[in-house]
Amino acid sequence: MVKTTGSGSRRRRIGRAPMVRRSRAMWMSKRLWRPRLVFWLGALAVGLVSVAFAEMADWAQRAFAAIRTGGTTGVLAALLVPPLGFALSSYLALRYFPNSQGSGIPQAIAARHFEGDEERGILLSLRVAAGKILLTLLGLLSGASIGREGPTVQVGAAIMLAAGRVGGMAHARGLILAGSAAGIAAAFNTPLAGIVFAIEEMGRAYEARTNGLVLSAVVLAGLASLALTGNYTYFGRSDAVVVSASGWVLTVACGVVGGALGALFSVAALGAMRRIRAWTRGRARRIVGIATLCGLVVALIGLASNGATYGTGYEEARSAVEGAPLPAFFFLAKFAAGLVSMISGIPGGIFAPSLSVGAGLGSTIGLVLGVGTGLAATLGMAGYFAGVVQAPMTAFVIILEMTGNQGNVVPIMLASLIGFGTARLVSGTPLYHSLSRNYVAEVLRQSRSEREGTAT
Known part of the structure; x- marks a missing residue:
């Protein structure tokens, strides 16, 4: 019995040795690392x-x-x-x-x-x-x-x-x-x-x-x-939380109005860009001309707003989140500047401008309802951003992380969900996915023309 056990142990050790060598070889393999x-x-x-x-x-x-x-x-x-x-x-x-x-x-x-x-x-x-x-x-x-x-x-x-x-x-x-x-x-x-x-x-x-x-x-x-x-929060820190019935009214209002305005942005952008594509038909001179006209409109809006609508809108949004009220009609001017910048076709995103519009909208709703600006701006960002991109989880998480306000989880989540639901009633087409179809079609068209050119 002892010899058999010893023999079995040796066989196990002998059998284990190739496995160890293979494991070492695998972990040291250039193909793996x-x-x-x-x-x-x-x-x-x-x-x-x-x-x-x-x-x-x-x-x-x-x-x-x-x-x-x-x-x-x-x-x-x-x-x-x-x-x-x-x-x-x-x-x-x-x-x-x-x-x-x-x-x-x-x-x-x-x-x-x-x-x-x-x-x-x-x-x-x-x-x-x-x-x-x-x-x-x-x-x-x-x-x-x-x-x-x-x-x-x-x-x-x-x-x-x-x-x-x-x-x-x-x-x-x-x-x-x-x-x-x-x-x-x-x-x-x-x-x-x-x-x-x-x-x-x-x-x-x-x-x-x-x-x-x-x-x-x-x-x-x-x-x-x-x-x-370093570790920072994008829009500073806000400790404003919903503690009364007026705060919940504000949450619903920011979700409904923000979602509707966000959907309106998407509908207007998609409609305008569709008409521009049909008119320009890939002609470079017309495309550049449209961009020039859009730049002039952005300049006029900026001058009318005393420069508040230029750029990302980061400073305005941050000041609102930290409690400083924005001008009552700032969100409308920023909305227009962001929309014109987008339909111009120049490279640039809409995340930061959308958050700025949302902060301005929330600030205005907060002034109407008599609620603090910091809370209103945060909820306005959630409702409007969810309405623009129609991605409520992203809106909720991104705004929660950017403001560091862990005590406001449920209101931000609710504003995002209401904003998303309202936007879906206005427009059932998500902005980014609608635009992505144009790029899919363009790549397919380009690939097809290249294959036909190679064949001839």
Whole structure:
């Protein structure tokens, strides 16, 4: 019995030795580690690029503010710079950086529909990403009412797709999802919102096997952002909470009015862009002319609002969240400036301007109902943002993380849900997904023409 047991032990040790050697070989394998290392470096790059993009965006807005403040000369510059900047941005996007126009989120959504790397590369390449950053900065330098967060999604997706190509990773759709989530997380310093955004807005057909990619990309991009900027809340901190019946009335009002106004923005933008596409029919001169006219309108709105509607609207939204009331009609002026900037077709996002409109709307509703501005602005952002993007979970999480107000969870969630429900009654078409269909059709058309040209 003893000999048999000893013999069995030796056999087990002998059998275990090849398994250990195989395990060691596997863990030391270049084929195993190279994709992981490249993926991790790509996620860190998304965080670093996002922080650099944010710093350059702030500089561009300060530069435009310096240009337009200077007496008569400043007024003339504020009137001329936007149309000229819009025209230049539109021309450069058409000539050198096609598919960099607009927010960037529709391009990332559209890219996930394609199986071939060539088709995805038309929308998500490092060239397009570089153009996206440069032209968004040009738009901010020209006073456009745009943000950098949507562009960061396209940039992050392009970086991760390129990293996957270098590392030999096959999960292109998961990489796009991971890069998009990492971009949102690093842009707003909101890791949970990045994950929720990936599930709700980017991946309507979300696959559980991409969990690891998304989580690790968000963590690494977030670490890179934290290392450079520290832990901060995007709109400061607000301790305002709903404590009375008037607060719940405010919550419902912000949800209903914000959702309706947000849906109106989407409907107006989609309708105007559809008519512009039909009129321009791809003619560069007409497209640049539309952008120039939109730049002039943005300049006039900015002059009428004493400069309050230029840029992202970050400062106005932050001051409202911290309790300073905004002018009663600020939200209407910012709404118009954001809408015109979007339909101009220049590169730039709508996240930050939408949050600014929501903060202004909430501030005005709060003044009417006699409720504190900080609480009203926060709930207004939730209702309006959920109405624009029709993604209530993203709206709820992103605003909760940006304000650090853990005591206001239920009211923010309720305002987001009401805003979403109201928006669905007004318009059942989500903005980003509607725009993504245009990019899918354009890529298919381009691929078809290239195949026909090769065949002839």
